[in-house]
Amino acid sequence: MKCVRSTRVVLNDLRENGWESMLAEVHVFCEKHDIVELDMEEAYVNPKKRRKVTGITNIHHYQVDCFNDAFDWLVQELDNRFSETSTNLLVWSAALSPRDSFHDFIWTIL
Numbered sequence: 001m002k003c004v005r006s007t008r009v010v011l012n013d014l015r016e017n018g019w020e021s022m023l024a025e026v027h028v029f030c031e032k033h034d035i036v037e038l039d040m041e042e043a044y045v046n047p048k049k050r051r052k053v054t055g056i057t058n059i060h061h062y063q064v065d066c067f068n069d070a071f072d073w074l075v076q077e078l079d080n081r082f083s084e085t086s087t088n089l090l091v092w093s094a095a096l097s098p099r100d101s102f103h104d105f106i107w108t109i110l
Helices: 002-032 058-081 084-095 099-109
Strands: none
Touching: 002 058
16 A cells, blocks of 8 residues: 555656756757757647647647646546545555554554
């Protein structure tokens, strides 16, 4: 259960604070390999519909529509696999562990 909670915390932290560090790593990678970087302030052009104006910038597309959506999907998958009922069952089952004289059992019933 601790693993599920810590995974959720890490995913939320990366979603909230990971964009800048990931973007910095991309810049370093591009400079190292002489790759031309995309201007993030320019208007985003959908490669499937080049003539249609999207009204958003590249940074919005890649940060909101790609980066954040990926983390939202991961959290949703985590929630689907560990619903509230199954999570409670895991917590209650773990509380019955004889390790530490059922210490966790006392905290789950309070």
